[in-house]
Amino acid sequence: MELLNLPFNALPLAELEVGHHLYWQLGNFKIHGETIITSWVVIGLLIVFSTLATRKVERVPAGFQNAMEYAVDFTRGLAKDSIGEKEYRPWVPFIGSLFLFIFLSNWSGALVPWKLFELPAGELAAPTSDINTTVALALLTSLAYFYAGFSKKGLGYFGNYVQPVPFMLPFKIIEDFTKPLSLSFRLFGNILADELVVGVLVLLVPLFVPLLVMALGLFLSGIQALIFATLAATYIGEAMEEHGEEHGAH
Amino acid sequence: MHWTLLLAVEAAAEEGGGLFDLDATLPLMAVQFLLLVAVLNALLFKPLGNAIDERDSYVRTNLTDARERLSKAESLAKQYEQELAETRRQSQAVITAAQADAQKIATQKIAEAQQEAQVQREQAQQELDRQSKKRCKPWSSRFQA
Numbered sequence: 268m269e270l271l272n273l274p275f276n277a278l279p280l281a282e283l284e285v286g287h288h289l290y291w292q293l294g295n296f297k298i299h300g301e302t303i304i305t306s307w308v309v310i311g312l313l314i315v316f317s318t319l320a321t322r323k324v325e326r327v328p329a330g331f332q333n334a335m336e337y338a339v340d341f342t343r344g345l346a347k348d349s350i351g352e353k354e355y356r357p358w359v360p361f362i363g364s365l366f367l368f369i370f371l372s373n374w375s376g377a378l379v380p381w382k383l384f385e386l387p388a389g390e391l392a393a394p395t396s397d398i399n400t401t402v403a404l405a406l407l408t409s410l411a412y413f414y415a416g417f418s419k420k421g422l423g424y425f426g427n428y429v430q431p432v433p434f435m436l437p438f439k440i441i442e443d444f445t446k447p448l449s450l451s452f453r454l455f456g457n458i459l460a461d462e463l464v465v466g467v468l469v470l471l472v473p474l475f476v477p478l479l480v481m482a483l484g485l486f487l488s489g490i491q492a493l494i495f496a497t498l499a500a501t502y503i504g505e506a507m508e509e510h511g512e513e514h515g516a517h
Numbered sequence: 518m519h520w521t522l523l524l525a526v527e528a529a530a531e532e533g534g535g536l537f538d539l540d541a542t543l544p545l546m547a548v549q550f551l552l553l554v555a556v557l558n559a560l561l562f563k564p565l566g567n568a569i570d571e572r573d574s575y576v577r578t579n580l581t582d583a584r585e586r587l588s589k590a591e592s593l594a595k596q597y598e599q600e601l602a603e604t605r606r607q608s609q610a611v612i613t614a615a616q617a618d619a620q621k622i623a624t625q626k627i628a629e630a631q632q633e634a635q636v637q638r639e640q641a642q643q644e645l646d647r648q649s650k651k652r653c654k655p656w657s658s659r660f661q662a
Contacts, residue, residue, distance in 0.1 A: 313561075
């Protein structure tokens, strides 16, 4: 039942699995082994790239340093645009890691031939196609913007909830729940859907045609990473935003 | 109708799996990610951020330096040009003065020479007159005597 068997799956070329996991037992807790493994690969790649890039930092960058400097500069721009020139610096590592981790995760799902590695159950895929990963990142983003707001304004952060008019209060409270929800489901849904579409197309037409969708998937993966990082930065910026008229009135 | 996603999810959920299976992966992933942030901060964002900032300030100071030097050179060139023009004017004045002097001296010399010539001519005339008078005297005295 859990196999998504298409009616014409008589061809033994490919098969689509959804919702199968390789379970690791950790005390009383269950862990999705395949997600953790691929996330380790992504994290390892990031660390290797960073080490290569900063082994010998030069004024005129070359090779890895150049590439990673582009990434750092890009994420700095993201943070600066959303948080503002004055406050953005401490948030660059968080936003940048979000972007790089999600981007590499998404692309690993499309570019790394995970299916070559046989697992006892489930199959390796992009870490971001597991809802646990995306919810974890989204909750961390929520914590980050709460932390940003409270560290900047103290309890005055609650003033944000009645800005600009007090009847916004319920909507603002609902927003605190919808923000992580939409962040996590957007990323999860997009990446999973991309992998499913590619899988289904490979089932139907094993040659050439899936390439188009794969290319589209690469584009989409990059966009999703950008959206997640930008929204996280925007939420943090929003939490730290000064309400000028508030200070004037009280 | 095996292939509706919903069915697949429901079926999987019954066995404790499925698409929306939240479990200990979530906190583990969160912890992992926080560690990644810390590691990348130390390995990537700090050194490369510093490198970018240093390069920025290096370029900026170099630029202002170069701009300063350029303006200095331009003012120097202007000063030299002014001095050159001044010198030209002075030399022109010197030349005119010299020419005027020369002209004056020449006219003076000419005038002196003419005067001298005049004087000499007058002397010669007087001499001539005198001599002619002397020669004529005996004749006249002779007639008077």
